[in-house]
Amino acid sequence: GAVVSQHPSWVICKSGTSVKIECRSLDFQATTMFWYRQFPKQSLMLMATSNEGSKATYEQGVEKDKFLINHASLTLSTLTVTSAHPEDSSFYICSARDLRRDTGELFFGEGSRLTVL
Amino acid sequence: AQKVTQAQTEISVVEKEDVTLDCVYETRDTTYYLFWYKQPPSGELVFLIRRNSFDEQNEISGRYSWNFQKSTSSFNFTITASQVVDSAVYFCALRSGTYKYIFGTGTRLKVLA
Numbered sequence: 001g002a003v004v005s006q007h008p009s010w011v012i013c014k015s016g017t018s019v020k021i022e023c024r025s026l027d028f029q030a031t032t033m034f035w036y037r038q039f040p041k042q043s044l045m046l047m048a049t050s051n052e053g054s055k056a057t058y059e060q061g062v063e064k065d066k067f068l069i070n071h072a073s074l075t076l077s078t079l080t081v082t083s084a085h086p087e088d089s090s091f092y093i094c095s096a097r098d099l100r101r102d103t104g105e106l107f108f109g110e111g112s113r114l115t116v117l
Numbered sequence: 118a119q120k121v122t123q124a125q126t127e128i129s130v131v132e133k134e135d136v137t138l139d140c141v142y143e144t145r146d147t148t149y150y151l152f153w154y155k156q157p158p159s160g161e162l163v164f165l166i167r168r169n170s171f172d173e174q175n176e177i178s179g180r181y182s183w184n185f186q187k188s189t190s191s192f193n194f195t196i197t198a199s200q201v202v203d204s205a206v207y208f209c210a211l212r213s214g215t216y217k218y219i220f221g222t223g224t225r226l227k228v229l230a
Contacts, residue, residue, distance in 0.1 A: 034218075043208065043222045044162075091160060105152060106218060108162035 006109035023094030030096035140209030149213035
């Protein structure tokens with residue numbers, strides 16, 4: 001099946017620093033990737049849609065200057081949490097469509113757990 | 118409005134019991150997709166099944182089975198003879214139109230040995 005990989009799996013950082021999370025599609029090209037955020041014991045909330053070669057589309061209430069998304073190639077999207085604060089601590093999950101199949105399902109990465117001290 | 122409701126927050130069963138996870142959805146679209154994903158403690162989301170709105174056939178895959186009823190807007194998931202490894206959070210999701218998924222709040226399943 002299609003494989004999506006995220007790195008790092010978990011990261012701890014100090015308040016005020018920036019953290020970059022990578023999302024790669026390993027065996028397929030993904031023109032579109034999606035970034036989700038999941039608080040403990042809660043559902044997944046879509047943050048933004050990452051489009052290769054163009055600006056990301058952010059969901060209402062998501063600060064685009066806070067969560068910078070770059071989709072520079074067909075296999076890589078990055079999410080940068082800028083000037084992180086403890087309230088940014090969360091589980092971030094990316095997903096991608098495999099256009100070869102285009103059967104509707106998204107394939108998810110392993111997730112990245114961010115803890116801001 | 119589109120919405121997915123998983124009313125069961127947490128379910129505990131003893132190994133080998135059957136368990137059904139409920140999912141009720143709302144959408145005005147005639148074409149849509151429904152999904153179930155499993156999220157084990159490690160965190161990654163594992164795709165289990167996709168069903169489109171025109172296919173009401175129930176599906177069985179090993180110990181897993183799904184019952185799609187458009188009349189009641191439900192897409193329930195049954196695990197037969199549950200095992201400890203089935204312990205996870207299970208999410209039901211809806212997609213229509215764009216590739217935006219609407220996830221339910223999830224059902225945490227605990228299978229006790």
